[in-house]
Amino acid sequence: MSTTISSRVRKRLVFFVRKGKFSDFIVMALSIGVFLALWYIASDLLHTVYFPNPSTVFDALMNSFTYSNPQVGVLLMGQNIAASMTRFLEGFALAFIVALPVGLLMGYLRYAYDVGSPIVEIFRPIPPIAWVPFFIILLGPLVGPIWVIFLGAFFPILSNVIFGVRSVDNTLLDAAKTLGAKRITIFSKVVLPYTIPFIMAGVTIGVGIAWMCIVAAEMLGAEGGGVGSYIRVNSDLNNFPAMFAGMVVIAALGLITLGVARLLEKQVSPWRGK
Amino acid sequence: MSMLSISNLEKVFTKGKGEEQLLAIKDFNLEVEEGQFICLLGPSGCGKTTLLRIVAGLEFQTRGTILINGKTITGPGSDRGMVFQEFGLFPWRTARKNIEFGLELRKVPAKERQTISQKYIELVGLKGFEDAHPYELSGGMKQRVGIARALANDPAVLLMDEPFGALDAQTRNLMQKELLRIWKETKKTVLFVTHSVDEACFLADRIVVMTSRPGAIKEIFPIDWERPRDRASVEFANLRKRILAELEREVIAGPTAPINPTDKV
Numbered sequence: 001m002s003t004t005i006s007s008r009v010r011k012r013l014v015f016f017v018r019k020g021k022f023s024d025f026i027v028m029a030l031s032i033g034v035f036l037a038l039w040y041i042a043s044d045l046l047h048t049v050y051f052p053n054p055s056t057v058f059d060a061l062m063n064s065f066t067y068s069n070p071q072v073g074v075l076l077m078g079q080n081i082a083a084s085m086t087r088f089l090e091g092f093a094l095a096f097i098v099a100l101p102v103g104l105l106m107g108y109l110r111y112a113y114d115v116g117s118p119i120v121e122i123f124r125p126i127p128p129i130a131w132v133p134f135f136i137i138l139l140g141p142l143v144g145p146i147w148v149i150f151l152g153a154f155f156p157i158l159s160n161v162i163f164g165v166r167s168v169d170n171t172l173l174d175a176a177k178t179l180g181a182k183r184i185t186i187f188s189k190v191v192l193p194y195t196i197p198f199i200m201a202g203v204t205i206g207v208g209i210a211w212m213c214i215v216a217a218e219m220l221g222a223e224g225g226g227v228g229s230y231i232r233v234n235s236d237l238n239n240f241p242a243m244f245a246g247m248v249v250i251a252a253l254g255l256i257t258l259g260v261a262r263l264l265e266k267q268v269s270p271w272r273g274k
Numbered sequence: 275m276s277m278l279s280i281s282n283l284e285k286v287f288t289k290g291k292g293e294e295q296l297l298a299i300k301d302f303n304l305e306v307e308e309g310q311f312i313c314l315l316g317p318s319g320c321g322k323t324t325l326l327r328i329v330a331g332l333e334f335q336t337r338g339t340i341l342i343n344g345k346t347i348t349g350p351g352s353d354r355g356m357v358f359q360e361f362g363l364f365p366w367r368t369a370r371k372n373i374e375f376g377l378e379l380r381k382v383p384a385k386e387r388q389t390i391s392q393k394y395i396e397l398v399g400l401k402g403f404e405d406a407h408p409y410e411l412s413g414g415m416k417q418r419v420g421i422a423r424a425l426a427n428d429p430a431v432l433l434m435d436e437p438f439g440a441l442d443a444q445t446r447n448l449m450q451k452e453l454l455r456i457w458k459e460t461k462k463t464v465l466f467v468t469h470s471v472d473e474a475c476f477l478a479d480r481i482v483v484m485t486s487r488p489g490a491i492k493e494i495f496p497i498d499w500e501r502p503r504d505r506a507s508v509e510f511a512n513l514r515k516r517i518l519a520e521l522e523r524e525v526i527a528g529p530t531a532p533i534n535p536t537d538k539v
Binding site: 169171172174175176177178179180181185189190193194196269271 | 330
């Protein structure tokens with residue numbers, strides 16, 4: 001009797017864990033719960049103003065949307081989000097517009113690759129953040145950060161596009177040729193559609209790096225607000241709960257943009273990986 | 275005059291900067307009449323796929339000529355359709371859109387494309403699957419798309435490179451029957467590469483057995499039996515036995531070593 005019950009329970013448990021999105025949700029909620037609990041405990045044990053607990057940070061976060069003090073450089077969180085988001089979109093769009101054609105060209109034409117890749121290899125190892133002082137001095141604190149984001153997103157998109165073009169299945173190229181395709185139509189009807197999932201993979205990686213660049217650029221001296229500046233200013237003001245609130249906002253924005261990129265990835269190439 | 279004529283074909287592959295040369299095909303001569311089903315059979319690495327690719331225009335011979343209806347081929351063209359072992363379907367296109375690919379390239383109007391693709395969808399037995407993407411299809415169904423795609427261009431010759439090599443035994447037998455049905459309906463000339471003696475005996479009007487590298491014709495076996503052929507019949511078994519013996523001798527003899535550029539090729 002007891003064995004049948006336990007086996008029935010086990011079956012139900014296995015069913016519960018393996019099937020459905022609800023169990024995924026529970027696991028996620030649990031993991032976040034554990035994280036928040038650990039945060040609470042750690043901040044309690046350390047007992048220092050530098051490390052506020054989650055509820056203090058939450059209060060600061062709520063407060064950040066209504067409190068501002070322009071004289072010391074504290075803007076409303078809404079304004080900061082708008083400023084960071086604008087920089088992100090501008091820098092990212094720029095990176096995409098440049099990296100896509102350059103990558104397609106370098107992937108498809110042998111000599112374009114031979115000419116371009118040494119230059120790319122020189123610049124790629126330089127962390128985009130290392131460019132912040134240069135761009136801010138050269139282009140000023142308003143435009144400079146956009147170019148840092150540009151650099152951050154440019155290389156992952158570029159290398160993924162090149163890789164995509166170069167990894168086109170030879171049988172597909174042969175098939176297109178035997179069906180009568182010439183070099184230009186092979187590019188537009190085979191290479192380009194084949195590369196789309198790689199482009200989207202580059203975009204997804206680029207999004208993550210772009211966010212790191214935004215925060216770094218804003219902390220090092222952007223003008224006109226931004227979540228990075230908010231973190232920096234509040235750390236200077238010793239307002240640590242607000243500083244953490246800024247970090248939470250960055251995490252949220254990063255997750256949202258990444259989510260949008262992934263959604264786009266699925267929309268654009270549902271056949272991928274199959 | 276025959277529809278496909280291959281004369282004195284020779285192919286040398288050059289590795290690196292001409293330091294090492296490999297004679298892949300030598301003295302290959304073959305005349306194929308319109309509507310014939312030819313199977314090229316040979317030990318692996320004997321150059322049968324290379325030969326097919328040269329006829330397709332995907333590779334170029336070192337010497338010799340290939341004529342299709344009296345015209346020399348200089349590259350790929352829609353007068354030759356090819357079916358690949360790995361299918362080579364465009365994964366972002368549905369079955370129908372794959373079949374219409376060649377028609378799109380030739381700027382056939384959409385309505386006409388639809389009519390033609392519908393005809394071949396029905397011919398190869400893809401009805402109900404026209405809107406499926408390749409990843410939703412089984413291997414056999416994928417190859418049906420591959421065959422329909424090659425036929426949609428209405429080529430003079432259908433080139434098939436081990437088209438059923440990636441399929442399981444049952445599907446393979448079924449597809450062989452299907453191919454014969456399609457062949458009878460379209461009356462195409464077929465050049466079919468395989469390493470399966472059984473497959474060749476089941477399909478071909480003539481089996482061309484090739485030697486080990488460098489690939490040349492070792493022997494041609496004409497088969498005039500009626501189709502469908504009975505794999506279990508005595509004559510079928512006898513022919514298989516003879517061809518297998520030929521092949522075995524070639525495999526044991528093995529390919530010749532790479533040749534030096536100083537040697538006269």
